[in-house]
Amino acid sequence: MTDPARIAIVTGAARGIGAAVAHRLAQDGHRIAVLDLDAAACEPVAEAIVAAGGEAIALGADVADETAVQSAVDACAERLGPPTVLINNAGITRDNLLFKMTTADWDSVMGVHLRGSFLMSRAVQRWMVQEGWGRIVSMSSTSALGNRGQANYAAAKAGLQGFTKTLAIELGRFGITVNAVAPGFIATDMLEATAARLGKPYDELLAEFAADIPVGRTGTVDDIAAAVSFFVREEASFTTGQTLYVAGGPRC
Structure with missing residues (x-):
């Protein structure tokens, strides 16, 4: 039996890992809201999904902007239906050694990765609770374990793992699982x-x-998309609060 079609929002999906995840979830039968800073940049991904026989729309929003996030989630609900799958993939880097890192470098990375995942998850969870089913998958990184020149990025990605575990505890009773994928x-x-x-x-x-x-x-973007696909499946309903390192080996 195949899983029922769901409406999925993938952030940071105009290119790279996000685009690959959007394509993979569309292949799995889900309807996709392709979200990035600029809706126009998302159009090629949405159009490719539609050309392949899927259903997708392009949305533009800064995930660190509370009003923009709510507007994008509302637009998804109106145009596709209640979103019950959220992939928090949007991310940026502002790498530098600590003594060279500016406050703006720190704040911008935290804003996109942590604030963005918080705002998106909070906006979407009400639809998941209403439907009694949901999947949240956030993109962490092996850098969460520490990486020279990435104090901001490493802290943000480690924070997402704690965020994931906490949401798994809070939302599990509503049929919602929350996991993270940590690419190498x-x-x-x-x-x-x-x-x-x-x-x-x-x-x-x-x-x-x-x-x-x-x-x-x-690794390839398809390696990460495959891991996300697993967490979204119905058969993964007993797996929650976990971080899966997709790094080509046991040393992360």
């Missing part, structure tokens, strides 16, 4: 930005990372 080194434009920051060719950086990964390669 994934080939995305964000990793390209890291290569540029380090002054290394992108391919060279990927090869260096792959050499330290037991499976012998860096």
